[in-house]
Amino acid sequence: MNQDATELSATGMDFSLSEEHLMIKDMARDFAKNELLPGVIERDENQKFPKELINRMGELGFFGMMADPQYGGGGLDAISYVLAMEEIAKVDASAAVMMSVNNSLVCWGLQEFGSEAQKEKYLTPLAKGEVIGAFCLSEPEAGSDATSQKTTAVDMGDHYLLNGTKNWITNGSTASTYLVFAQTDASKRTHGINVFIVEKNTPGFSIGPKENKLGIRGSDTHSLMFTDVRVPKENRIGADGFGFTFAMKTLAGGRIGIAAQALGIASGAFERSVAYAKERKTFGKPIADHQSIQFKLADMNTQIEAARLLTLKAAWLKDTHQDYVTASSTAKLFASKVAMDTTIEAVQIHGGYGYVREFHVERMMRDAKITQIYEGTSEIQKIVISRALLK
Numbered sequence: 001m002n003q004d005a006t007e008l009s010a011t012g013m014d015f016s017l018s019e020e021h022l023m024i025k026d027m028a029r030d031f032a033k034n035e036l037l038p039g040v041i042e043r044d045e046n047q048k049f050p051k052e053l054i055n056r057m058g059e060l061g062f063f064g065m066m067a068d069p070q071y072g073g074g075g076l077d078a079i080s081y082v083l084a085m086e087e088i089a090k091v092d093a094s095a096a097v098m099m100s101v102n103n104s105l106v107c108w109g110l111q112e113f114g115s116e117a118q119k120e121k122y123l124t125p126l127a128k129g130e131v132i133g134a135f136c137l138s139e140p141e142a143g144s145d146a147t148s149q150k151t152t153a154v155d156m157g158d159h160y161l162l163n164g165t166k167n168w169i170t171n172g173s174t175a176s177t178y179l180v181f182a183q184t185d186a187s188k189r190t191h192g193i194n195v196f197i198v199e200k201n202t203p204g205f206s207i208g209p210k211e212n213k214l215g216i217r218g219s220d221t222h223s224l225m226f227t228d229v230r231v232p233k234e235n236r237i238g239a240d241g242f243g244f245t246f247a248m249k250t251l252a253g254g255r256i257g258i259a260a261q262a263l264g265i266a267s268g269a270f271e272r273s274v275a276y277a278k279e280r281k282t283f284g285k286p287i288a289d290h291q292s293i294q295f296k297l298a299d300m301n302t303q304i305e306a307a308r309l310l311t312l313k314a315a316w317l318k319d320t321h322q323d324y325v326t327a328s329s330t331a332k333l334f335a336s337k338v339a340m341d342t343t344i345e346a347v348q349i350h351g352g353y354g355y356v357r358e359f360h361v362e363r364m365m366r367d368a369k370i371t372q373i374y375e376g377t378s379e380i381q382k383i384v385i386s387r388a389l390l391k
């Protein structure tokens with residue numbers, strides 16, 4: 001550590017990454033460049049993510065980064081996860097969302113709140129990346145207003161009977177293990193919601209057609225239907241009525257993942273813009289020599305740097321067991337806007353080339369939009385932040 005860094009850490013501030021963090025970042029960058037970049041345009045075009053590539057991400061440990069090694073996870077901190085997410089999302093935001101759901105919503109939720117038997121049976125294959133998970137909260141009439149769950153779970157003694165429909169489920173058909181939220185007692189509002197582990201081939205569980213989306217087209221999004229689906233009682237996570245708290249707690253961490261995804265989309269578009277600005281010539285010189293382009297790049301970089309700091313701060317708060325709820329909403333709110341603004345500018349810098357598939361930035365612009373919508377819209381993040389400020 002150099003002297004400046006020593007002085008900074010003595011005051012409690014240290015922005016340097018450890019060697020392990022840098023190794024993880026490099027590993028994710030190499031994987032993204034060598035294995036995700038080829039084929040990313042086709043995956044977007046065809047809305048297909050090959051099983052072999054999912055398996056490869058699993059083998060490399062990208063699906064259970066923060067889970068305990070005892071259950072097959074990488075045992076890494078949230079900072080490592082953010083660094084890897086940024087590098088993956090720079091190249092393929094669809095791969096990043098699959099990773100985000102499995103790591104922060106499914107694995108983290110099971111690890112924190114699952115029973116020992118649930119961890120052994122379900123967390124272990126999920127953390128090893130042998131199977132993929134899905135987080136099934138949203139419904140046709142319950143997205144932002146997550147309390148208004150219409151899916152019901154009736155207590156039948158040794159099992160629950162699930163009925164209802166879930167919407168916009170990431171990994172909808174790729175997943176094998178689904179965390180499904182349902183009302184067990186609507187009169188209790190948030191305290192009448194439970195979350196259940198549902199296996200893919202359970203009778204009565206069916207998967208709707210794939211959504212034809214604007215962006216993150218490589219990842220599969222489906223509605224899911226449940227008709228008299230029997231779920232063993234031991235598959236309920238936590239005490240009766242714990243489901244809504246489970247959703248809020250997992251989403252607080254999930255939002256750090258989505259902030260990192262947004263950051264990656266923005267920094268990917270930025271890196272492409274810098275490279276293009278140096279190559280492309282107009283009026284007899286590279287467009288990087290025009291001040292209008294220089295100022296755009298300076299603004300993009302400033303925004304990205306701020307988004308990165310907010311995202312890493314939220315991860316650091318989580319790693320150091322401090323309250324990160326407001327910080328994760330702040331990071332997601334800001335980073336998702338940066339992703340949108342930066343990718344729009346990246347297309348502008350690329351001009352006509354930015355408007356065609358081969359130059360990647362139009363896909364990034366389409367991918368960016370969802371980061372302002374899922375795991376809590378920007379408006380929901382403002383509710384979370386302002387409530388904390390005013391309480």
Ligand code: COS
Nearest residue numbers: 137138143144146147190245248249252325374375376380
């Ligand atoms: N951790 C633990 N508990 C939390 C919490 C958190 N981060 N946030 C809220 N809660 C608890 C509250 O303390 C409250 O508990 P009590 O009922 O015991 O008082 C309960 O959850 C309900 O909270 P609240 O009254 O604030 O509920 P609202 O219906 O007003 O909704 C928001 C709160 C808007 C924050 C919540 O519905 C939300 O996050 N919605 C967005 C959901 C979302 O992200 N959807 C996308 C689907 S996943 S792609």
